[in-house]
Amino acid sequence: MDNTRAIQSDTMAKIEDTKVTAAIVERFLQDFLDIINLDVAVVGAGPSGITAARYLAKAGVKVAVFERNLHVGGGMWGGGILFPRIVIQDAAKGILDEVGVRLEPKGEDYYVADSVETVSKCTSAAIDAGAKVVVGLGVEDVMIRENDRIAGVVVNWGAVEMARLHVDPVSIQAKVVIDATGHASEVAGIVQRKIPGVKFPTQTGGVVGEKPMWAAVGETEILNNTREIYPNLIVTGMAANAVFGSPRMGPIFGGMLLSGRKAANEALRILKRA
Ligand code: 48F
Numbered sequence: 001m002d003n004t005r006a007i008q009s010d011t012m013a014k015i016e017d018t019k020v021t022a023a024i025v026e027r028f029l030q031d032f033l034d035i036i037n038l039d040v041a042v043v044g045a046g047p048s049g050i051t052a053a054r055y056l057a058k059a060g061v062k063v064a065v066f067e068r069n070l071h072v073g074g075g076m077w078g079g080g081i082l083f084p085r086i087v088i089q090d091a092a093k094g095i096l097d098e099v100g101v102r103l104e105p106k107g108e109d110y111y112v113a114d115s116v117e118t119v120s121k122c123t124s125a126a127i128d129a130g131a132k133v134v135v136g137l138g139v140e141d142v143m144i145r146e147n148d149r150i151a152g153v154v155v156n157w158g159a160v161e162m163a164r165l166h167v168d169p170v171s172i173q174a175k176v177v178i179d180a181t182g183h184a185s186e187v188a189g190i191v192q193r194k195i196p197g198v199k200f201p202t203q204t205g206g207v208v209g210e211k212p213m214w215a216a217v218g219e220t221e222i223l224n225n226t227r228e229i230y231p232n233l234i235v236t237g238m239a240a241n242a243v244f245g246s247p248r249m250g251p252i253f254g255g256m257l258l259s260g261r262k263a264a265n266e267a268l269r270i271l272k273r274a
Contacts, residue, residue, distance in 0.1 A: 035064040035132050040267050041153045041174035042066070042131075043139045043187050046074020047253055048237025049180030050122050050133075051095060051260025052267070057129035059268055064172075065131060065180075068138030068158040073119035074182055075238075080251030084115040089219070092254030095261060099125040118253075139181075141190060142233075143171050148195050150177055150232040153187075175274055176267045178234045180260070183210060183248070185239035191230055200229040200243060208245030210238070218249035226259040228266055236263035 040056050042049045045067035056063040065072075079085045088096065090109045097103070099121045103111035127133060138161055141154035156169035179187035185207055192198055192206050199205045211218075218241055225240035235243050236259045249255060 031132065032134075035062075035134070036172050038062050038064055038152075038172060038174040039271055040064075040176045040178060041139075041172055042178045042180055043153060044068075044074060044180035044182060044237075044239075045072035045123070045133055045135070046180060046182050046237060047076050047118075047122065047256040048239075048260040048263065049074070049178065050126050050131075051257050052178055052180060052236055052263040053131035053133070054099075054122070054126035054129050055261050055264035056267060057126060057131040059264070060130075061268065061271065063131050065126070065133045066137050066139050066153065066155055066172075067133065067135045068161070070136050070158070072123050072133060072135065076115050076119050076253060076256075079115040085112050086115045086118060087112055087252045088254040088257065089252065092257045095257040096122075139187060140169055141194070142177065142187065143173065144195070148198075150191070150230065153177055176232050176234065176270050178236055178263050178267060179239045179243075180236045180263070182238045183242055185235065185242040187233065188229060188235055188239065188243050191233060195230075198230060201227075202229075202244050204245075207243050210242040211245060211247040213250055214247035215249040215252050218247040219252060219255040221246040222249075222255040222259045223262055226262045226266065228270060232270060234263050234266050234270075236260055 039061045040063040042053050042065040045065045049065055053063050053065045088111050101113050101118050101121050103113050106112050136158050137155050138158045139153045140156050142150050143152035145151040152173040154169045154171050160167045188207050202208050222241055225244040226236050228234050237256045
């Protein structure tokens with residue numbers, strides 16, 4: 001046997017299909033069992049959710065992000081009209097500096113970044129800080145306890161949802177839930193639909209729905225909109241603007257990052273209150 005064949009057969013001998021299976025199943029089950037009791041459940045792994053998770057993990061909080069898609073990053077990968085660059089304003093620069101994203105100054109107050117680099121580095125930093133990120137798992141309901149208090153999220157595989165299979169979901173307990181689901185503000189929508197008489201601190205008492213694009217106003221209002229709208233439920237990112245009826249802002253992402261950081265601070269405040 002020549003040398004190459006000998007090396008190949010040595011490597012092949014070590015691979016056993018069922019051991020690969022066992023490694024995956026055992027490890028995922030261990031990790032999953034570890035996150036069924038959380039301090040904070042973040043729903044959606046877009047820029048606001050991932051940023052919130054990073055700051056929470058850095059503060060020593062047990063946090064997991066549940067993302068329905070198989071990929072993280074939400075609407076950030078595609079920049080504007082699939083040109084993979086994003087713009088952020090000076091106020092958010094520090095958040096990206098912390099994770100090593102390279103920013104090119106543009107004009108007085110703007111920076112441009114590569115959207116792929118930004119998603120990757122923000123996600124990697126959140127995971128390094130200790131946040132768990134689960135992909136392919138969507139939130140389809142919330143858990144409630146006495147007095148309709150939110151006590152967690154109810155999850156199912158995104159694939160089950162897409163295939164419209166009639167399969168029951170499972171529950172994850174969390175002291176605080178952050179709705180980072182973007183334009184759809186899905187968790188706020190579920191709470192509004194399923195908890196009778198719910199009143200959010202908005203003009204209508206419910207989800208108002210986002211207004212048409214106006215970046216300056218959208219980016220200004222998002223921080224005020226990032227808050228607890230129902231006991232133990234915080235909205236962040238585009239979900240915050242959708243709930244309060246503020247404009248969308250297109251491919252400027254500073255507001256998403258600042259909102260994620262504020263959501264983390266709000267969650268820390270709630271955890272201290274408990
Ligand atoms: O939409 P998305 O990126 O939310 P964001 O953090 O950022 C908005 C910007 O991308 C952009 C913008 C910038 O100015 O306006 O749109 O507010 O990410 C939301 C993520 O949540 C996931 C969804 O797949 C996406 O990755 N998601 C939505 N609903 C659920 C969910 C759900 N029910 N369960 C799990 N994940």
